[in-house]
Amino acid sequence: MTRNGPAALFFHTLVVIFMLAPLVIVCLVAFTPENTLSLPTRGFSLRWFEAVFHHPDFVQSFWNSLWLAVLSATLAVALAVPASLAITRWEFPGRGFLNALFLSPLIIPHLVLGVAMLRLFAVVGAAGSFGWLVAAHMVIVTPYVMRLLIAAISGFDRSVEQAAFSLGASEATVFRRVTLPMILPGVTGGWLIAFINSFDELTMSIFITSPSTVTLPVRMYMYATESIDPMMAAVSALIIGITAVAVLLLDRVYGLDRILVGQH
Amino acid sequence: MSFLELKNITKRYGPLTAVGDVSLSVEKGEFVSLLGPSGCGKTTTLQMIAGFVEPSAGTIRLDGRDITRAKANSRGLGIVFQSYALFPHMTVFDNVSFGLEMQRVPKGERKPRVEEALSLVHLSPYAKRYPRELSGGQRQRVALARALVIRPPVLLLDEPLSNLDAKLREAMQFELREIQRKVGTTTVMVTHDQAEAFSISDRVVVMEAGRITQIDQPYRIYEHPETEFISRFVGKTNLLPGKVVTATGAGATVSLAGIAVPVETPGLSVGETVTLCIRPEKLHLAAPAGGLLTGRVADRFFLGSQWLYHIDGPLGTLMVVTPNDGSTPAEQGAPVGLEWSPSVVRVHRGAMAEAPDVALEVTG
Numbered sequence: 082m083t084r085n086g087p088a089a090l091f092f093h094t095l096v097v098i099f100m101l102a103p104l105v106i107v108c109l110v111a112f113t114p115e116n117t118l119s120l121p122t123r124g125f126s127l128r129w130f131e132a133v134f135h136h137p138d139f140v141q142s143f144w145n146s147l148w149l150a151v152l153s154a155t156l157a158v159a160l161a162v163p164a165s166l167a168i169t170r171w172e173f174p175g176r177g178f179l180n181a182l183f184l185s186p187l188i189i190p191h192l193v194l195g196v197a198m199l200r201l202f203a204v205v206g207a208a209g210s211f212g213w214l215v216a217a218h219m220v221i222v223t224p225y226v227m228r229l230l231i232a233a234i235s236g237f238d239r240s241v242e243q244a245a246f247s248l249g250a251s252e253a254t255v256f257r258r259v260t261l262p263m264i265l266p267g268v269t270g271g272w273l274i275a276f277i278n279s280f281d282e283l284t285m286s287i288f289i290t291s292p293s294t295v296t297l298p299v300r301m302y303m304y305a306t307e308s309i310d311p312m313m314a315a316v317s318a319l320i321i322g323i324t325a326v327a328v329l330l331l332d333r334v335y336g337l338d339r340i341l342v343g344q345h
Numbered sequence: 346m347s348f349l350e351l352k353n354i355t356k357r358y359g360p361l362t363a364v365g366d367v368s369l370s371v372e373k374g375e376f377v378s379l380l381g382p383s384g385c386g387k388t389t390t391l392q393m394i395a396g397f398v399e400p401s402a403g404t405i406r407l408d409g410r411d412i413t414r415a416k417a418n419s420r421g422l423g424i425v426f427q428s429y430a431l432f433p434h435m436t437v438f439d440n441v442s443f444g445l446e447m448q449r450v451p452k453g454e455r456k457p458r459v460e461e462a463l464s465l466v467h468l469s470p471y472a473k474r475y476p477r478e479l480s481g482g483q484r485q486r487v488a489l490a491r492a493l494v495i496r497p498p499v500l501l502l503d504e505p506l507s508n509l510d511a512k513l514r515e516a517m518q519f520e521l522r523e524i525q526r527k528v529g530t531t532t533v534m535v536t537h538d539q540a541e542a543f544s545i546s547d548r549v550v551v552m553e554a555g556r557i558t559q560i561d562q563p564y565r566i567y568e569h570p571e572t573e574f575i576s577r578f579v580g581k582t583n584l585l586p587g588k589v590v591t592a593t594g595a596g597a598t599v600s601l602a603g604i605a606v607p608v609e610t611p612g613l614s615v616g617e618t619v620t621l622c623i624r625p626e627k628l629h630l631a632a633p634a635g636g637l638l639t640g641r642v643a644d645r646f647f648l649g650s651q652w653l654y655h656i657d658g659p660l661g662t663l664m665v666v667t668p669n670d671g672s673t674p675a676e677q678g679a680p681v682g683l684e685w686s687p688s689v690v691r692v693h694r695g696a697m698a699e700a701p702d703v704a705l706e707v708t709g
Contacts, residue, residue, distance in 0.1 A: 259432055
């Protein structure tokens, strides 16, 4: 490994500052006692956090987002586990097509997906349904889960399953006792990354949420178009906090390097 | 009636025949090795016995029962994989116990049986460890204990020692044989290592390009290889092309580049093209003038217990192995004579094949 020279170190520091500064500043602003978006200069206050928790729309949207993220991540994993097993292990007609289909939402802009979903929901008469919102989020998060699982399954030694099979285990038992525990880091990692993606999704959700299913990012967007006050900063700080916890968990159970660099 | 019987087993993958018409009978308690270069079909054959690969044709019978189409999880065979294939998320104890659990052995009975199996492979103190905390040799033993604990009628070993380093491999060979003798389980091992196959098997099955070419006791395969391929594949050998010049009922004389060599093979006819096969340790160095041939030491290699010489002579370069008896070896460049007894010369009919032992790789 080569060491970075002083110029490179300086440059890296600038990039990191550039990336982190907005997050740090928004978190600091969240603690302001003032009525305007400003850095706290006369002490810290939790009044804007309190305001968030007393704002019924934001509380409702928070629960909407949480449920939406938990459900869509769980269902995406339930779909992706058998799909990745099939795609990785068997040659069948349409295998490449299926793989591309599962990964395609990654390259379609969320704006386009949002408009398409809006139209689809209108046609099937599902506008405003929470169930359909979950389905739409599944479309977006499944590719992330698939990518992680395919990586986890590709490095899998099939003879371990054969060994279990030869010892008298049924197919179902082999899956439950051997395959699933062995790919569990990929499953958990996939679930968390799906959760994060669903929890922050804005662009598509703007189109397909109804007043009763507004998610937290959509609620923030709507609020920010009307008025800007430090409550926005408090909500942002909370989202940053939740996402950071999820990323930390992800790093512990799966390793960020493996997701971001693709090493495994 | 033999215990495990393969009858005309064939496996085709599209136009490719991985295993062709293999028939083999294994007696109860016997240790049989399938030996051959990679791609010869030995692993596919083992997988068909195990039930992981379905034969295209032929039958497999175990103790008189036809198991050709039986699922792998109903055969009850013990299998040790090349990669060991331990369950990484289970302790050694749970790994070994898994098979008993699957066979619904009551919990109280499982513990003593697992302990017995672990003590058989000398791993009792490691029961609570995870596979990642064990060395290669220890993992190998866990895999063996896990396969034996279910008291399988047949134990299948797929290149069981190939991932171990040389010294450990040798020690494990003998231990494997000792354990097999102790429990008396009929065993079929796949290996590409002839030393491994020879030292621990009752019989060796040599496979080449999907077919069995010889089934015999190890020393007989070494001393009487039935084909030129086997003599090349099994140990080192000197192959010499020649022509029969005289033939009697009991033997013949073969001319090798003008040098007449007596052989004891009956049934040869004058003028026939043959290939003589002489093992390097059957050749002896003699005084330069004496012996059947004279040559010069082109190279010599010290192998510890032996010396390997390359001798240049009228027949090309011959390999000679002599035991290291402590005496001064022949110098490089020194003229030497070579002698051998006619009884050690094996004769293969036909001309020498140019490209040996390259077969299409099908499975590991």
